[in-house]
Amino acid sequence: MQDQRKAIAVLTSGGDAAGMNMAIRSVVRSGLARGWDVYGVREGYAGLVAAPAEGKIGKLEARDVGGILGLGGTVLGSARCKDFHEPEIRKRGIDNLAALGIDALVVIGGNGSQTGAHALHEQGLAVVGIASTIDNDLEGSDITLGVDTALNVAVDAVDKLRVTASSHRRASIVEVMGRDSGYIGLAVGVATGAEAIVLPEVDISPDDIAARIASAYDRGKHHAVIIVAEGARHNAQELAAILERDHREEIRFEMRVTVLGHIQRGGTPTVFDRLLGARFGAHAVDCLARGEHGVLVGIRGTEIVTTPLDQVVGRLKPIDLELVELAQMLAQ
DSSP, rough: OOOOOEEEEEEOOOOTTTTTHHHHHHHHHHHHHHOHHHHHTTTTHHHHHHHGOOOOOOEOOOGGGGOOOOSOOOOTTOOTTTTTTHHHHHHHHHHHHHTTTEEEEEEEEHHHHHHHHHEEEHHTTTTEEEEOOOTOOOOOHHHHTTHHHHHHHHHHHHHHHHHHHHHHHHHEEEEEEEOOHHHHHHHHHHHHSSEEEEEESSSSOOOHHHHHHHHHHHHOSEEEEEEEEESSSHHHEEEEEHHHHSOOOOOOOOOEEEEEEGGOOSSSHHHHHHHHHHHHHHHHHHHTTTOOOOOEOOOOOHHHEEGGGGGGTTOOOOOOHHHHHHHHTTOO
16 A cells, blocks of 8 residues: 655765765656655755754755755754653654644664664664665665765875875875775775775784885886775884884885775765765655555665564675685785
């Protein structure tokens, strides 16, 4: 039976990711196409539980989301809400929605955001999540919204660093994002032909890294690239200090450290992320229309799918160990 819901809201939470704006646009226009009212919640869960007088929840029309599909970040904003784990705080957010006649919510975000979505669902709110995190560590989706753009930004930066490194016979140690997941580091390392990739999940000693850099020099290479995920045992600065202290004569290359940081979040969304955001947003509205909620919208292969939120929260999707082996082979 078709669900007769007439008002829904959408929010973005956690770290911003390119493609979020396309997903917002898709949710809004898909809802409007059904004759529903659609509201935007500003500043994530903090806006959801804010006092109504603050005006954090407002109605969105088609023109309100015009021109945002090519923008990085999120026009709705995001903010931390340290008290959201408390049921009474979440109830305040549900009551804020109910006061406006809203009985369903679309949450665009990663692990922490979907944990909050699941908690709201358990308290009776119809919630659908959209998988969005540049770490690509969310169960329920082969790739999450924002990953492709973040990878392209990082790869472009490393390619540019290689140009100057070759001119001066340098080793570039490049730190990418990934506090708990090394997916970005692994993918960027393979895509740029890095001599070594240092991840939280796969330990590699400074001695081994030094040997790989030295081997690159001996093979006549004019540069070496080391990719370090920020959550690895040694970050880029620490690793460079160890290599300089213990392996300076062995390495021979001059070393430089570059920390890419939040530049990886700020890219213009790629075509892939725009298409993914459009498909995710429309599918989330379809779920609510047929009465399906408490699920995460993701992608498996080329198919848009849903996964129950209770099978998503509290889990980190592991990296592909076959890709690790491929990286090691190709770095020889």
